[in-house]
Amino acid sequence: MTPTAFITGATSGIGAAAVDEFVGAGWRVIATGRRADRLAALQARLGAEAVHALPFDIADEAAVAAAIDALPAAWRDIDLLINNAGLALGTRPAQEASLDDWRTMIATNVTALVGLTHRLLPGLVARKGAIINLSSVAATYPYAGGNVYGGTKAFVEQFSLGLRSDLHGKGVRVTSIEPGMVETEFTTVRTGGDQAASDALYKGADPMTAEDIAATMLWVATLPPHLNINRLELMPVSQSFAGFQVARGEG
Incomplete structure (x- = not known):
C-alpha cells in the first residue's frame, strides 16, 4: 500500500521540496499551508492522486481541526x-x-506544532x-x-x-532534524521582505538547499522500521561554530 505523508508548510522552501521528494519516491502527500494558490499549483503539477491540498493557517486551531476532519x-x-511549518521574525536583540x-x-513554532501532533x-x-520535526542548530547554539x-x-x-520517551514500545519513530x-x-x-539582506547572507557561502533537507x-x-534517528544536526561545510562574545570594560 502506498504510504501517506502529512507535510506542513508545503508552499515554499523545505516543505515544498519535501512534497516533490516524497512524491518522487512513490509516496502520497497531504500538503498544507496558508497560500492556497501555491498548494493548487503543486497539486496540479504532481497530480491529485499524489497530492491532497489542505490550505489553512497552522496557527488557526479551528481551521486545522476542520480541515483534518474533512479529509x-x-x-x-x-x-x-512532517512538522515543517515555522518561521523566524526579526533580528533585533x-x-x-x-x-x-x-x-x-x-x-507557529510551538503551539501549532504540538496541537497538530x-x-x-x-x-x-x-x-x-x-x-x-524540523528544529534548527539554533536550538543548541545561541546567537x-x-x-x-x-x-x-x-x-x-x-x-x-x-515524544520518543512517551511512545516507547509503540513502534512510532520520532526524529528532530536540526539544519544550519x-x-x-x-x-x-x-527581515520583513528584505531580499538584499537575504542575498547578502547567503552570498558565497554555498549553503544547503531545501532539496538537501528534503532528501x-x-x-x-x-530507514528500516527498527531504526530511529533521535536527532540529526547538519550544516553546510562552509558553516561552523563561532567564538564566545566577551564584553570588556575600559581601564
Whole structure:
C-alpha cells in the first residue's frame, strides 16, 4: 500500500521540496499551508492522486481541526507527519525586539506544532508511523538576535525527545532534524521582505538547499522500521561554530 505523508508548510522552501521528494519516491502527500494558490499549483503539477491540498493557517486551531476532519476517507491513514511549518521574525536583540513577533513565533513554532501532533498521534500510533520535526542548530547554539526563535526550536528538539520517551514500545519513530544555513525564503521572511539582506547572507557561502533537507527527511523516513534517528544536526561545510562574545570594560 502506498504510504501517506502529512507535510506542513508545503508552499515554499523545505516543505515544498519535501512534497516533490516524497512524491518522487512513490509516496502520497497531504500538503498544507496558508497560500492556497501555491498548494493548487503543486497539486496540479504532481497530480491529485499524489497530492491532497489542505490550505489553512497552522496557527488557526479551528481551521486545522476542520480541515483534518474533512479529509476524504482515502487520505485519513497517515504514516508520517512532517512538522515543517515555522518561521523566524526579526533580528533585533531581546531588549529591542517586537513582542508581537515573539508571540507569532511561539504560536507557529510551538503551539501549532504540538496541537497538530496531538491531533494526529492516535492514527500514527495505530499505524506505527513516524514523526519528523524540523528544529534548527539554533536550538543548541545561541546567537545574537536569535532569542525566542532559538527558544522555540529548543522546544521542538526537547518535545521530540519527550515524544520518543512517551511512545516507547509503540513502534512510532520520532526524529528532530536540526539544519544550519539553508537558502530558502527564511531570511526574507525574517527581515520583513528584505531580499538584499537575504542575498547578502547567503552570498558565497554555498549553503544547503531545501532539496538537501528534503532528501534527508526521505532518508530518515525510509530507514528500516527498527531504526530511529533521535536527532540529526547538519550544516553546510562552509558553516561552523563561532567564538564566545566577551564584553570588556575600559581601564
